[in-house]
Amino acid sequence: MTNNKKYLLTGFAAAGVIIAMINFTTVSEKPEYATEKIDRFLGVTNSSSELIFSDEHFFSNMKFSKDIADKNTVDLFKFLQFKFQNDNLDDHYAEVLNYLISLHGETRAKELLELYKKFTQYEMELTHAKFFKRQQPASASEALEFLNEIKNHRENVFTKEIADSLFSDEHKMYEYKIMVNEIVKDPDIYGSEKEKEISALQENLAYKPDEEFDMSEFDRYNMKLKLYQKDLSGLNAQQQKEMMQKFRREIFTADEASRLEQLELHNEQEEQRQKGIPDHD
Incomplete structure (x- = not known):
């Protein structure tokens, strides 16, 4: 296996870490995403991590606002990871670019690709990040502290504006599930x-x-x-x-x-x- 392939597959695995910290409670043959890793770490179930990322009709008809970073962009990137599972990372990016050009034109496609590369690198690095080298949170406050560390890391990687555009809905969802769980289990x-x-x-x-x-x-x-x-x-x-x-x-x-x-x-x-x-x- 080439180093690029190892890194790409590691990125797929990284894309799944955030949901395991909350103590709540598949698409077939899909890679594991960073949100899934977070899910397991927080102990929660996130329906968005089980989206049918093979639904090409949905993603091929996705419309963007003026900016390329919005709440749908992360789902698009997961779909691209699912669709183009190439052994070589450079070849993977080339396939992704050609696909994006066919949908959005060359200028928008190149903008999306640059953000996609940063997103993929972020996910690959997240697998080995310090955030997960600890015990799972034992309380809501520890889980929220973990979420804020992830949030700060994303802002450092993408800038605050882009990180908010990409991940703010996800961050709210995790906050909500952590705090709801505290309410639910109060005897x-x-x-x-x-x-x-x-x-x-x-x-x-x-x-x-x-x-x-x-x-x-x-x-x-x-x-x-x-x-x-x-x-x-x-x-x-x-x-x-x-x-x-x-x-x-x-x-x-x-x-x-x-x-x-x-x-x-x-x-x-x-x-x-x-x-x-x-x-x-």
Whole structure:
């Protein structure tokens, strides 16, 4: 394997580090991106790291504002890494340039390529960066400190203006997930208060996640149960069932909620059978 190939593949691996620090909770055959490495380090799940980067129609029709650096540019660069997995880094850049010229013309393509080279180098260096030579954060404050170190590093690499254009949405997303996790796991707060705190957090960060995109219905249901853990723990078995049924009907379709209830009833009966408890139905 050539040195250039090693560096390029290392860059693919680097592109995935930021999500592992938050304790929450594929595209087939895709390289690992720096956001995924961050995901693992923070312990979070980031739906944007699971975008279908092989969706050429989406990226070939991507429109840019006046500046080449905006919130879509990083996704475009990940797509280019996915599409052109050449053994040689120089050949990879040549293929990327030809592709960009076909979409955006030579002048814009060369501007994009220069930023893409810097982005790729940043990801390759990030793999070996000091940020990850430590224990995973044990608290929200440690996780936020890590995020700010990454933010400062990006500003040094790209300039503050370009780094903000490329990564500000991602940074807010990580901040949000770190802080939401702290709210969710607090055993002393009732669910309605947790939901108010999360709404206030969204307002303070000027960030509201797209739950339809970020979480499946089942994930949202499980999140609801975590939010209302204190409420549920103070109820008897029948009251717990009624509250959980209410949550299911808020989140799932009527048919999905019915099937989920049937499944839970079956699991209950099976558990009782294994314990030797007669089925009174």
